Amino acid sequence: MEWTDQAIVLSTRRHGETSAIVSLLTRERGRHAGLLRGAGSRRLRGVVMPGNEVRASWRARIADHLGTVHVEPAMSRAGFIMDDAARLAALSSACALLDQGLMEREAHPALYNATAVLFDALAAATDDWAEAYFAWELGFLAELGFGLDLEKCAGDGRRENLGYVSPKSGRAVSLEAGAPWREKLLPLPRFLVGERGRPIANHPRTDLADAAQLTGHFLERHVFSHESKGMPAVRGRFVEILLREITTSGDLNP
Incomplete structure (x- = not known):
């Protein structure tokens, strides 16, 4: 049995003196490991x-x-990210979510493409890379069958003034309909429902904190609930670094 495919490196684990078990996200075959x-x-x-x-x-x-x-280099991104703690943590978080959240050898070509786009944004330090990261987590959930419905209000069907998400159903709720129960609902950041593309420095800190809480809740509930350790710890470290750097510098770009 043999195949050749484009792949993104997710992790390596030392095996013996000179070898390693490499975990890859391949374009056509999903997450796949091999001895390198x-x-x-x-x-x-x-x-x-x-x-x-x-x-x-x-x-x-x-x-x-x-x-x-056997691997041959196709595109090196890590070198462009190594000197930036927040972007490096974002890349590490995404790799860990994929490595631990995907079933092995199940094809996810759309997820592969979305991950490549995210990693390109991290390598290029685009203004909206943090927005792109949390949008990617939403896509990751959707790819696994746990997509959120953020198009209209679950209560009154309105598409305007969406401000919350039900932690049970994953459906959006408008500000008006959700007001009586807002303490029990998850805040819905504006950039996840259309207002994309703003530089990180222009985001209120709460926007990104709310996005991290929203996607984190459903990742824990649907993807990592069966894991004894829960969601990969590196994801929590990424959120801590991101919010700390916004607080101290107001801008994550070089």
Whole structure:
């Protein structure tokens, strides 16, 4: 059994003296692992950093086996992010969510493409990369069958003045309909319902905090509820770094 595919590196785990088990998000085959020989060499060490894109060739005698993988560099993103704590934490968070939240060997080509777009935004330090990150988490939930309905109010059907989300149904609620129960509802950030593209410095801190709370709630509830450790800790660290840097500097861009 063998295949070749485009892939994004999610994680590496040392195996023996010179090899590593590499977890990849492939375009056509979903999350897939393989043994990479010589992973600790100078040539490969920088290639298999999380977030980098590679051309991967996998081979095994039997399809169910771990198999071995050979990689060639396709696009290096990690080097453009390493010096920025917030963007590096965002990349690490997304990789961990994919690595721990996806079933192995289930194809998600749309998610692969969305992840590549997000990582390109992180590497380029676009003004709206933090918006893009939380929009990506919404897409991740939708890809796994847990999409939120943010188009109209669950109570009165209105599409205007949406301000909350039901923590149970994942449906939007208007400011008017949700007012009596607002303490029990999740705030809905404006940039998740159409007002996208503003630089991070122009966002109220609460917008990004609310986005982190919203997507985090449904990730915990639907994707990581079966995990004894819950959601990957790196996701929480990313949110802490993001909100701290907004508070101290007001701008995350170089």
